[in-house]
Amino acid sequence: MLNNTTSNISSDICFNYDRENYRAVTILTSSVAAVSALACILVTLGIVLSKKYLVFTQRLILYLSIAATLNGTAGVLRLHTVFYESDRDWQSKLCMATGFFDQVSGWWQLLAVSCITLSVLVKVVWGGSPETVEPLFPTIIFLFPILINWIPFIHYTYGRAGAWCWIRDINSDCSETKFGQYLRFALWYIPLYTILILLVLSFFVILCKIHSEKRRWQGRYDPDAVEEKERMKKEIWPLLWYPAFYIFLNVFPLVNRLHGVFNPTHPILVLWILQAIFGPLQGGFVSVAYALDSDTIRRLNCTQVLCYCYRKTPQVREYHHEIYAGPSDSLLQGKSRMESEEM
Template sequence: MKPANYSCFLGDESNCTNILLVKRILASLSIAGSFAMIFLIWLFKKYQFFAQRLLLYLSIACLINSITFLMADSVEPSPKCTFEAVMITISVWAILLWVILITFNLYWSAVAKKSTERFEIYYHLIGWGIPVVISVIPFSSNKYGPAGVWCWIENDPAWRFAIWYGPRFLIIFVLFLVYFYIFKYVRKQTSMWTGCHERERELMRENVKPLMAYPLVYLLLSIFPLVNRIQNTVQPDNASFTLYLLQIVSSSLKGAGNAIVFSMDKETFKHLNLADLRNAWSHRCSKSVVREYSTD
């Protein structure tokens, strides 16, 4: 029989309160950042380009994750707690898989000089289908429940590493190697190109450069969660508030980090002014009016 009240895994309720506060603030920033990305991709019709659609899907995954992080505060078993746990599992896996798919597309676009747009439907099956399947597995042993200051897999290191941390850190290691290879290859190729390589430059501009920074953002924001989980494994009875706080900061900033990178893209940045935003919005609204009139 489980106790009715689940105390914070850090043993100090003030630590829990501080972590929840930081989580909510940063999750709110990531919600705003993810929504801004989705809105701008729609407003400027960037979704017409496959690379931008990949960013759209990643932004949706980050938005779901940030909303879940914002609402996740259950500390007792309940249907709400289980729902939060399932949504955390789905969203963290969706983010990771869309980063993998973006890296896969980067490799084929930059190295093989081929577009993977024809596989877009399979991207969706992987990016959304696999997370849903994985989220069902913990139900087989009733492992969802309070996990500190929110709900996820209860305090069972084996299950946590099997469902998330083990595959994640292995994938991150492989992603780092692939990303480093792509980065070196792109730098070498662009330094060798001359005026007769205009087609390659265009492919690079549309499909490679807009995506290069996003796997790096994910890799950088995965450092502190990795360090914290290593510390948990080595010293399971000596949790570090500082490492947990850094993990929460890193985990909650994915949407905001992606939004910052998105806004720094040259093609996006030059349109982030009041005149261009007004023109784009006016064009969008006028198109909607024409469609409604034609339908009537």
Template sequence: MENKGISQPSNDSSRCIFFNANSDDYRCVVILTVKRATATFSLIGCLFMLFVVWLLRKYHSLAQKMILSLTVAAFFDSIAYVMGEDHSPGALCNFQAWWLTYFDWSALAWVCLITLNLYLNLVKEMRTDHYEIPYHVLAWGVPLLMSSLPLFGGYYGPAGPWCWITDAHVAWRFGIWYVPLFTLIFLMICCYARIICVANERMQSWFGTFNPERERRKVSLAEEIKPLKWYPSVYLLVSLFPLINRLHNAFYPHDPVFSLTLLHVLSAPLHGLANAFVFGLDRDTWSQLSLTGIQLALHSRLCDRTQIREYHPGAVRYMPADEAGFSDSDEDTNVLFFSPDMTLKDRGP
């Protein structure tokens, strides 16, 4: 959501409102072009993630469903950044601002809940399958509250390359988004630090006679905790430049810096997408996205219609092999393909 206005709006449609310059000023052209390119890239990336989830059937466990929900939130968040250019005050501008705030918050909520779920699973050793509905209530309900407060207060309006909370209500920008954002990022860093410590302690505590299954679990746990440090880091990196730019706008509202604004529009649309990639594309998923793995998965998805049905026996007539037309020279034409990239499919009745 973020990040959004850079100077007081103007009623002159030929003006570049976030630099108080002509609309053909090179700075305005660059900012709007970069904004469109970044938002479009984010949108395409989210579509790719949704395709991977569908292709590899990664929507069965609670963790997979949460990553799917995060990707959906990131997808709709990207649409908000693609919406139009400079909106004049009105219903459409307010709608874009509300949409942007809602799905920015929704993506953040899912990242926090994924972190909480991992903490409960690994540190507290709790099963969390029954938390699915409460997770959805929090992830879609809290953003509704946070995005509606500025709407009812009339604080939305033109705010630079997109609509958001106007320059006249800087306190609301920080209260609604930036203060909660960096508070939650700090809590996630603490949470992942605790998760990594607990995982390392458990790996070092496994002593005794050699046990292949225990060693396999030890190696698996070591691989799983390696990327944990990247989860909050990604959100921190894509939030840093918008925060710096917003702080500068708060102190110097009529003197925007082109470089900060450029870095702002480069990183702002990438919140949800970056986390969807980090959470969703683990080592196992990447290994299945080889050419062979994709071909097998597509064949399984689109062509395989094998079903197990109940067998009803009927009359059977036996005859000699030569009469039936079989001989020892007949070759077996059935070929069984195996690939480490292939994911087995559950077959229902």
């Protein structure tokens, strides 16, 4: 499948890769991205229809679900590169636009996972309340990436980059563009892997803290310890799946990108296929992580879905009251009821 011929000037020469390979990889990644985007849309609808967004932890998942949906949509838009016919298409307006969207949506997803991890870290390790800074989260997740990722439009650096459109590191005449290489590191590689390292460290710190708390809970019966254990089970553990999946799914794209840094014109097809599969799967694993919540699994049935849509039965109102309160709110409501009974 590799093409070593140089009979004419085309993108195939620059990357030592024939067009059929490009098409196969692009169709594969677009198909996986479409499934992931659809799965995230279902998660978003589930949170909105059941009004789970009234709970802070569910709003964090909602931010990630929206970001993953947009990132999956960017993956689907890669499909237009299948119809490229000449090297002039590398810097078409459509290619630059999809490259920008791919870059920005990747940042949206990365920052959404980071906000989830930071919230868990603050709550578990430092005992703080991340809800107080929640108004900053949408700005950090969705606005900040737009403010920095317009830079590659300088010198038209967005364009064809391998199997799809991104920040170019090679010109159409096969010469290297240093500006594009610098931008890849400054706007993606360095921030991404710095944050990934911090996510891994935070993940282990959180697990160590939880383990130490479990040891403290052992022994004689303590109502406060039982309450803390239940809160951890309902609020913390479900959120830890999201950074865990994100870290795992970035392993294969990392290997391919590192190879691309040192060998940009000699790609390995297997690495591109692995990135095409695992890269867009972020959104799909958001839905998997969401379904791993025991309460979500219990509520995912046809009767409940119909109730969410029509909102006509008392069962739905009871469910609203049950899930929105959250562990801490439920305790406050219970305390209020006891005080009223004493009066």
